[in-house]
Amino acid sequence: MARKRTTITMEVTRFRPGEDSEPTLQSYEVPLRKEWAVLDGLNHIKDHLDGTLSYRWSCRMGICGSCGMTVNGKPQLSCATFLVDYAPGPVRVEPLRNFPVIRDLVVDISDFMTKLPKVKPWLIHEGETPEGEFLQTPQEMDEYKKYSMCINCMLCYSACPVYALEPEFLGPAAIALGQRYNLDSRDDGDRRDVLASAEGVWACTFVGECSTACPKGVDPAGAIQRYKLTAAVAALKDFLLPRGARR
């Protein structure tokens, strides 16, 4: 009987732009334990084998959105992806695609951070704020609930072929977050200028990779499709109705 493997090889991208001429893969042998996430493997490397490896992580429970990486070619949360699922290995860990690399597995997400405020991801309420809470039934909440589950992990941007070619594209998560407020019964905001712009929903060719990649079931592709319909109807109304009767 073959002995059960007790280690697995991790091939990890090393790159310091400006210092190294190009990214290289470095191999490390780490223990293969049934509980270990890919992140535990990286932490083992950092703590015991090579302190110079850089990557982000914090919550290690799939909620803070820090630890997105490309694992064997797919965008994943490294804290919620397990080494045993890649046994016997090797498992290849690279930075998220479609982002500039700062160092090793750390990518620059400032593009998203600048785009996010553009969709006005806050509640816009016209008229008086009630003394108590706004009433909102569980059914009304269901309308937007899944779009509010985004942890900003950037896996969808990494998976999106449009974002790869059109860096101006607002992108899946930002649009889903705009929709999250549009569909909230408490919100009266108008986000059309941004969402229906050339960089907004119309840039999307509906590939759907974003929803497949999303670890939190946000379904940004669905949000985009749904908003295309809203925008089309609104445009038609603008065309047909006199001012004042719109909305």
Added chain:
Amino acid sequence: MTAFHNIVVVGGGGAGLRAAVAIAEANPLLSVAIVSKVYPMRSHTVSAEGGAAAVIAEGDTIDEHAYDTVSGGDWLTDQDAVEAFVEEAPKELLRLEHQGCPWSRRPDGHIAVRAFGGMKKKRTWFAADKTGFHLLHTLFQTSLSCSDIVRYDEWFVTKLLSDEGRVHGVVAIEMATGRIETIIANAVIVCTGGCGRVFPFTTNANIKTGDGMALAYRAGAPLKDMEFVQYHPTGLPFTGILITEATRAEGGWLLNKDGYRYLQDYDLGKPTPEPVMRSMELGPRDRLSQAFMHEHAKGRTIDTPYGPVVHLDLRHLGAQVIDTKLPFVRELCSKYERIDPVKELIPVRPVVHYMMGGVHTDINGATPVEGLYAAGEVACVSINGANRLGSNSLPELLVFGARAGQAAAEYVRTLQKGSTSAAYAQGRDEERRLTKELRKHDAGTERIADIRTEMQTTMEDGAGIYRDGDSLDKAFVKLHELRERFDRAAVDDHSTTFNTELVALLELDFMLDIAQSIVACAIKRTESRGAHQRTDFPKRDDEKFLAHSLVHRPNKVEYLPVTITRWPPGERVYGR
């Protein structure tokens, strides 16, 4: 390089964001900056699951919330702070509702509330079991509408600048570039969260290394009640991931290896099929974690490779309740334990969760150092006393974040112009220290992770759920040795770009200070109260210790009487 802001908020979690917005609202002319070592929405507040307590339900009263909090804290709470807290908590949660937070609802559209440990009434607002996530993202996204708040995302604060008892700003490293900057400010609010990573097994995220406590301590502010570390009774073995108390509020049971609801043996009430407030599984966390230790001593826990466990049983709740009220719990169990709580028992054990102690502040977040404020888990106001009640922390972030923001804005308004030349000089010194630090550790021989691990096991062994004079003394000596070894810690990474090894070194430096302060306070408190249980002094001693410990650098402990307004010390009664 230098920059200037009227007020610098260190930390972009619940407390920091709330403070920054409060400043912008109090005086839009002030320049406010948030400096945070992670993007704000990555802050640890994001992990909070169960909910946030505030009186809103019919039949509930502010006084009952206050009493539950005071008795839950074993009378070490300052009652004036508790009164302000329970009064302002509902307004803060409503404010978040108005900003779009998706609080779970009743069918009629009103806010729903759930039961929580140690609370006599249902008063915990929740957003399914991702309350902190929704709270943080709502705060963060709303803060984006306030373009006046300047953000330093992924900047690590290494020092508070202070001179003659007054604070003048911070020094921080920009992670992406390694640039070291002196940021001058009239006031600084520290909102850096807790320090669970001082222990080996914790629910806390990697960033919770007590930085702000150490920063303030080094700047001359005393730390308060550091011996009170909360163990949550239900963490998943190995990862330490929290299984929220809401599981028990919804009706979950704790079972020992014989399938017996063992809490009935520990003066926590009688088992009933339906949950009863302040009873059994809805008792306070300190008592539940202690009960686990006794079960273990009696040989009634289950051994696993990751330590002894008991079982949390949710099976009788059914898929429908679990999926609507506790979906994240199901997700976490399936991912990290490969079990389905609808059909299987969840293995759990006590896990370090929350720091009751922290930077000593008054009711407005002001520390004894002029211009220095603190709010959130990093601070000790104190509303949590010797044991925090679950779901009191999130509203605490908001109430005292807002108060600290307002107080700092007011302080800056009335401030006399002072000289900042000393601050600039200190900034330059710190820059030199950091550069030198790196070079010194070049030749190091000790691994950072080894020292860190030894510190963590030292704390667990010496200052865990039960402690005694002996175990604490040993821990103190060991920590001293680790401090010496820290000087020889190796840093192999010489890059200025996103150097996480340097960050790990600086965090370990902070944690060693915090670990020592915890042990120093625990040695001096020769009584048992709440989360501080001394086997050599098993009784509460109000005569000597109805008082906060205040520890000054280096490890000098004194006491400050507790503020009592309406609830004289009494017996903590649960389940009877």
